[in-house]
Amino acid sequence: MPRWEGRERVNATSLRIAWRNLWRHTQRTVLMIAIVAFGSWVILVMWGIADGMIRSMTDTQIAYNLGDLQLRAVGYANDPVPSNGLSAKQVLGVQKVLANASVAASSARLETYGMLRSSYGSEGVTIRGIDPIKEQRVTKLQETIVEGRYITGPGEILISAKMAASLDIRRGERVVLLAQGESGTSSQAFRAVGFFASNLGTLDSIAMISLQDAHAMSGWSGLTSIAINLPAGASTSRYVSRLQKDLAAAGIEGIEVADYFALNPFARIMIQGSTIKMIPMVIMIALMAGFGVANTAFYSVLERTREFGMMMALGMSRKLLARVVLMESVFVSAIGFVVGGSVGYGCLLYLSRHGFSLGGLMANFSELGIPTTLYASTSGWYWVAAFSVVVFTALVAAWYPARRASSLEPVTAIREG
């Protein structure tokens, strides 16, 4: 027996004893590790998938539909009709501000609601008038074209492949858009030049036409929004406040700089919702893992009553004994955590590359802007989350057995064990 003295020495010794104790009962230790590993695996994967869903949603929406930021007229969001949009005069001023604001790209949009008619059917659409060249610098919808091409000018229309199938529209065919303008219902014929198939249900009911055509149909000479792309890696909130300042300095009023959360009001509540749903799961897993570890640790202490009594009789301090028992749990949790964590990250990495399809379900929720294929996320924070849960439960769980071990009376312990 070594002599128990000196802090450093004591720590190293307790580690060594704890480690050796663990591997005296391989099966039991493996079981404990399995419980902890399973718990951390579940927490990691769940977290990664929930967070990945939010991220996929945000990224897809920004890249294919919304752009990083949008400038809109105040009040347009509550009553989205062109006449509540940006007036031609406001647009001129805004464009001057944007020219000096070092944004990556900006695209003028004019949106209105209408109806798309083919020879065989009709369906409601959101009509989005855009500048074909500038819009392609802000969103990547052109990358999802499955047939034909992007629009290049007036008289052409780009719709989703889904809409095309539903209305039996072939490439090159003529379709009619109906919309209400300032002077009554206007109808205009377009040639379908291309079909896209994006990951977003929201976009399936969008018809892209040129800005000139949209001006003519809606009778509104202004815009409904200007979508903006920021330079890679730029802070959105910094740009929001900067643009607000620039607009104020140029004396332009009544314009709102809308970031993703303003453009997609349900995003915030979905994020909150998914966090709230995680809590009972995490508690439950922590409880079960805690049970498993505490239970095993407790019985391993009971079992070694005689052994511990002997060690104390030989001069081992209560503190050291408690630490040995504690260290056993810590070792088990650490190994379990590393195993569960690595497997968990492996799963997440796979899901973040390959994604998983939600199929038809999310068509229903397209209004919420959830893409139909989601990718898991692999942020480093899940380590921290899973780690704190696991370590916390392990320590709490080991506390009672450790205390029990340290409160043994050597003589009684040796006699009873």
Added chain:
Amino acid sequence: MKAAIRHLRRNRGRTILTLLAVLIPVYFLVSMFGLTNSIVSDMFETATRIDTGHFQIRHIERRGMGAAIPLMHDSKSVLAALDKIDGIEWRTVRLDMPALASAGDRSQAVYVQGVIPEEIAPISSIRDLVVKGTYLKNGQNGAVIGEELAALLNVGVGDQIVLLGAHPETGLGALKVPVVGIYRAPISAMGRTVIHTTLTTARRLARSPNAATAVVVRVSGVTGPWDVGKIEAVTAQLKGLLPDDVEVLDWRKLAPQVSGYMAILRPVMIIFAAIFFGLGALVVLNTLYLSVMERTRELGLIIALGASRWRVMGMILTEAGLITVIGAVCGALIGVALAWIVEALGGIPLPGAELADYMKVVGMKPVLHMMISWPQVVISAAAMVGVAVLAAWFPAYRASKLEPVEAMRYVE
């Protein structure tokens, strides 16, 4: 059996722990089932009562018509066929068609549903949803629109809206109708797009005096999507009675959002169950394993005294079975009791107007209810017992494999 009980009582702490490891997963599952049942049932009721019915009979669609549904000019023979069969609670004729609704410089693509007001009254709750003005009366020329659409078009009760009927089979037909009522829709998409008019008005919009698009049918005794069998039994009777050019579409096709939601619920519940059961099983395995190790000497003695290995295994498994059955039953009962309490209190209201908007988009009510289905409770409990006993097999096997002499010599 006796030995098993005695041993369980000897180690109270451990028994309670194992009990909890079984009880908690079962309780969680029962509660989750309760919540999801109620959500599914709500969605189903909303969709089938207000819109789709349990099934519809429509003219066969031969090519993509977008939101339009082919016109059916002979709904009388369909009604006659329905009169010949049993199990039908209610049916009505409807004419649905896409149209552009506009007022001033605003427009929105909508679905006009031409209904027979007195027929839909007993089933559809839309009459009770009217918050301004009144619902349609027979023969009245007017439209009942959703709050969302009223805001979009900036109109109120008494204002005129222009409907531009766009049925592909009949060409454009325009009609000016007054808004007689505004309803509060359970789903925002519905409030934005669904307009009710009388069948006569819709027929004028379609420029066809006897057109209809569907006969909407409800089957008696159907309370939720789990009663699919009853609906199928009724539609099966229709075979051969209907004209050749019509087809039967059930709610799964007509309300894909509900069946889609249910389709995703099943795998989600299975994953949750697997996680819960997995953890529960690991804890049971762990506890029993420890208790076997602890009793190595005792078990060795029992074997030495002549107990067969099967007997020893049986003893351990009985012990596990006993404890998991008690745990599972308790968990199920707590889950059921909680659901009863929640229902007695009238559900859990969710806080916040923002959340209510969100729930409306996905078609859920902002109050959580719990609906217990006994088969699910029994299956959850039984599955947990099964998994736990399976987990107990390993320690039991180890116990049975003990060598008596060595086991008795075993020092803890």
